[in-house]
Amino acid sequence: MSKALVAYFSAGGVTRALAERLAKAVGADLFEIVPETPYTEADLNWMDKGSRSSVEMNDRSCRPAIAAKLENMADYGVVFVGFPVWWYREPSLIDTFMEAYDFTGKTVIPFATSGTSGIGDSGKNMQALAPGARVEAGLRFAADAGEDELKKWAAAWL
Secondary structure, three states, X not given: OOOEEEEEOOOOOHHHHHHHHHHHHHOOEEEEOOEOOOOXXXXXXXXXXXXXXXXXXXXOOOOOOEOOOOXXXXXXXXXXXXXEOEOOEOOHHHHHHXXXXXXXXXXXXXXXXXXXXXXXXXXXXXXXXXXXXXXOOOEEEOOOXXXXXXXXXXXXXX
């Protein structure tokens, strides 16, 4: 069994709670992807085309800075990457994360939270940012997904 990491970005706590349950269920280490400039409620207003999140998501080259770097990425063979679905894909902050490390030889599995939206092409997008990795399609979970469900899903890569 490879050493596993659950890395996640959470804008409101839902993804954090899911990531914590996943890490506990599979015995993985946990790393929060924190933006250098935290998102405010106004930043997250997807109905405002001028909000920070809307501007970032409309510019595919946008790479918001991350507050802290994980120093031991080389220790992990399997990396679960969690995020809330924004505009039917991963937030730009996740793109920053994917470009910040060498994922060569690693398996990366996206997981997401959303009220209704699917995970879209997040896996393909993330694969393009980490060409040496095997990036899976991933899955969107309900906010209340339990440890048993998460453990069963993750077993394929552990």
